[in-house]
Amino acid sequence: MxxxxxxxxxxxxxxxxxxxxxxxxxxxxxxxxxxxxxxxxxxxxxxxxxxxxxxxxxxxxxxxxxxxxxxxxxxxxxxxxNLSFDFMNVKYLGWFFIILGVAAIFDNVVFPLANIYIDWQTMRYVKSTIVSFIFIALGIKMLIPRR
Structure with missing residues (x-):
């Protein structure tokens, strides 16, 4: 055993x-x-x-x-x-895919194109700022009481 x-x-x-x-x-x-x-x-x-x-x-x-x-x-x-497809689960899954898609576009298209014109340190600051604002917005949304 x-x-x-x-x-x-x-x-x-x-x-x-x-x-x-x-x-x-x-x-x-x-x-x-x-x-x-x-x-x-x-x-x-x-x-x-x-x-x-x-x-x-x-x-x-x-x-x-x-x-x-x-x-x-x-x-x-x-x-x-809980994979039942009620409205709330589909809504959150939809938001997850939208955020994932936008992040992929920024990371794979926008930032590489911007690297041609902007130095890497500035791009690192821009990326950190965007991610920070996303976390702040998600935190605020979680703190706002639902009606």
Whole structure:
């Protein structure tokens, strides 16, 4: 039994592989597709900021395998993502894709063209300022009470 736990924890270093080893195929494949799909997406659109979710998926996978091994009676095999397409979920997903697309356009088109005319230090300041304003706007939106 102890060898099985060690092997499952070893496989959990690859997101989804530990779940597959334990027989949780659906959850393992979902985690694996999310992890490697996000890596491919970050490389494809050349947007490193989206890569901040990669370690989150990785650590979730490791700790979830540990939970499945050491607390199997309270373990839920589903991924627990609410993917129902009600208006609010679609709205937030839409905003996420719009922000991701605008960020990709700025990072891959606007900034490289601007680098021809503006030095790299100024461009770094402009990028930092834009990201800072986005975070400030998101924070203000979160603090405003909903009606």
């Amino acid at each position: 102890e060898n099985r736990k060690f092997t499952a924890l070893f496989f959990s270093l690859i997101p989804g592989a530990g779940h597959l080893y334990l027989g949780l195929q659906k959850k393992g494949l979902q985690i694996m597709i999310a992890f490697f799909g996000l890596i491919a997406l970050v490389d494809w659109i050349h947007l490193p900021i989206a890569g901040m979710f990669i370690p989150i998926i990785w650590f979730y996978s490791i700790f979830d395998v540990r939970k499945a091994l050491y607390n199997p009676q309270n373990y839920d095999d589903s991924l627990n993502l």
